[in-house]
Amino acid sequence: QKEVEQNSGPLSVPEGAIASLNCTYSDRGSQSFFWYRQYSGKSPELIMFIYSNGDKEDGRFTAQLNKASQYVSLLIRDSQPSDSATYLCAVTGTASKLTFGTGTRLQVTL
Amino acid sequence: DVKVTQSSRYLVKRTGEKVFLECVQDMDHENMFWYRQDPGLGLRLIYFSYDVKMKEKGDIPEGYSVSREKKERFSLILESASTNQTSMYLCASSTIYKDYGYTFGSGTRLTVV
Numbered sequence: 677q678k679e680v681e682q683n684s685g686p687l688s689v690p691e692g693a694i695a696s697l698n699c700t701y702s703d704r705g706s707q708s709f710f711w712y713r714q715y716s717g718k719s720p721e722l723i724m725f726i727y728s729n730g731d732k733e734d735g736r737f738t739a740q741l742n743k744a745s746q747y748v749s750l751l752i753r754d755s756q757p758s759d760s761a762t763y764l765c766a767v768t769g770t771a772s773k774l775t776f777g778t779g780t781r782l783q784v785t786l
Numbered sequence: 787d788v789k790v791t792q793s794s795r796y797l798v799k800r801t802g803e804k805v806f807l808e809c810v811q812d813m814d815h816e817n818m819f820w821y822r823q824d825p826g827l828g829l830r831l832i833y834f835s836y837d838v839k840m841k842e843k844g845d846i847p848e849g850y851s852v853s854r855e856k857k858e859r860f861s862l863i864l865e866s867a868s869t870n871q872t873s874m875y876l877c878a879s880s881t882i883y884k885d886y887g888y889t890f891g892s893g894t895r896l897t898v899v
Binding site: 708710712718719720721722725764766772773774776777778779 | 817819826827828829831834876880882887888889890891892893
């Protein structure tokens with residue numbers, strides 16, 4: 677079983693819609709959870725992090741964490757073509773070392 | 787702004803060559819990491835370092851070594867480059883005092899021919 681699992685996609689949503697990206701993890705001891713965005717040919721950039729159960733909002737982005745279900749999600753409201761990218765979920769294990777999922781490719785269509 | 791700088795954006799090397807990939811960060815971060823990223827396989831950890839002169843193996847250390855002589859610099863060494871080491875190499879750093887995740891460098895696309 678992979679430690680961090682994401683659906684590879686592509687997830688296709690129309691412009692203006694809500695994109696919902698999901699991630700599950702296997703290590704119940706994971707403490708911190710991150711979402712990175714990676715454009716094609718570029719390096720990942722951090723867009724959200726969350727530590728506590730519940731929702732965390734930042735602009736058009738909302739991260740949701742449910743530790744009991746070992747599930748973390750990212751919602752993107754009012755999706756724009758510029759949001760088209762691969763979104764990587766990452767969780768901390770021991771000593772600040774991140775484990776990444778393989779990413780979900782998001783396509784926002786006009 | 788935290789900056790993580792990788793010395794080369796694109797690199798082409800011959801099979802059997804010794805290859806050095808350099809990474810420098812300017813925010814006094816304790817932790818530094820080397821990943822490779824391949825289509826369908828995601829980010830795989832090669833080596834990481836929590837302090838000067840300290841290193842630990844990641845998930846795929848075979849064929850690689852690292853050096854951290856100064857806090858700001860973390861070098862990845864391919865002892866004898868092979869074609870299966872053709873990949874995107876990403877360096878990252880983080881601090882132990884704020885768990886805000888990694889900051890990545892811009893990556894080095896290495897092609898071994």
